[in-house]
Amino acid sequence: MLPYLHKNSQKSKHLKRKSYAYIFKxxxxxxTGVGKSCLQLQFTDHHFQPFHDVTIGVEFGTRTINIEKIPIKLQLWDTAGQENFRSITRSYYRDTTCALLVYDVTRRETFDHLDNWLKQxxxxxxxxxxxxLIGNKCDLIxxxxxxxxxxxxxxxANGLIFMETSAKTAKNVEEIFVKSASTICNKIKDGVFDVKNDNCGIRVGYGGGRCDEFLDLGGGCCKT
Known part of the structure; x- marks a missing residue:
C-alpha cells in the first residue's frame, strides 16, 4: 500500500475538484524535433498535432491517472531541445521525479546525443x-x-526504463506514463522517495477514493 499524507479540509467540493493523492513532476x-510536445499533447488532450511550433523555453501540461486505484496528478514540463535554451531548462531538472528522455528513431543523431542528455x-x-528512454515515431517503419x-x-547499459512510442498513432503513449508513474509509486513504497521531502519532486495532494486505500503517515485513518 502506498503511504499517504492526509490533509484535512472542510470544503468537500474543493476535495472532489482536487482529487489526487500525489503530484509527480x-x-x-x-x-529538438523528436516529438516531445506531440507526446505531451497526445497524453493530456488525446490529440496529435502534425505541425507544432518549436518549443521556446518550457511548456506545461497536467493530467491525473490512477495507479493502484490511487489518483496521481502528473505535472509535465516539456523543455526546449535547442542548445541556446539549455541555461533556462536546466533549472527544471531540480526537484523532478521523472525524466522522459526522447529520441527520434528516424534520426540517428538524436540517438547519438543521448549520452549528453544523461550527463546533464x-x-x-x-x-x-x-x-x-523513449524511442518516438516508431510508426515510420x-x-x-x-x-x-x-x-x-x-x-x-544505463539502468533506464525503455519503450518505443508513436505520438501520431498514440501507440504506447498512455503506457509510458503509467509505467513510469508505477515505478515511482513502487519507489515510494520501498522508501526510496520520501513524500515529506519536496526536493524529490513529489507533493502530497488531496486523496480520492475510499479511505482504506491510503496509509496515513500522520497516524490513523482520515476519518479520525
Whole structure:
C-alpha cells in the first residue's frame, strides 16, 4: 500500500475538484524535433498535432491517472531541445521525479546525443529521479534508422526504463506514463522517495477514493 499524507479540509467540493493523492513532476527532454510536445499533447488532450511550433523555453501540461486505484496528478514540463535554451531548462531538472528522455528513431543523431542528455541529468537532476528512454515515431517503419535492439541495449547499459512510442498513432503513449508513474509509486513504497521531502519532486495532494486505500503517515485513518 502506498503511504499517504492526509490533509484535512472542510470544503468537500474543493476535495472532489482536487482529487489526487500525489503530484509527480515530470520533464520531457531530448533534441529538438523528436516529438516531445506531440507526446505531451497526445497524453493530456488525446490529440496529435502534425505541425507544432518549436518549443521556446518550457511548456506545461497536467493530467491525473490512477495507479493502484490511487489518483496521481502528473505535472509535465516539456523543455526546449535547442542548445541556446539549455541555461533556462536546466533549472527544471531540480526537484523532478521523472525524466522522459526522447529520441527520434528516424534520426540517428538524436540517438547519438543521448549520452549528453544523461550527463546533464546526472549534473543537474535529482539522483533518485526515474529516467525513461523513449524511442518516438516508431510508426515510420520505412524511415527507421535506430533499431529497437539499440534502444534496449542503451537503456540496459544505463539502468533506464525503455519503450518505443508513436505520438501520431498514440501507440504506447498512455503506457509510458503509467509505467513510469508505477515505478515511482513502487519507489515510494520501498522508501526510496520520501513524500515529506519536496526536493524529490513529489507533493502530497488531496486523496480520492475510499479511505482504506491510503496509509496515513500522520497516524490513523482520515476519518479520525
Amino acid at each position: 515530470y520533464i520531457l527532454i531530448g533534441d 541529468i546526472l549534473e543537474d537532476g535529482n539522483e533518485k529521479m526515474v529516467v525513461m 520505412d524511415n527507421r534508422v535506430v533499431t529497437t535492439e539499440e534502444g534496449e541495449q542503451f537503456a540496459r
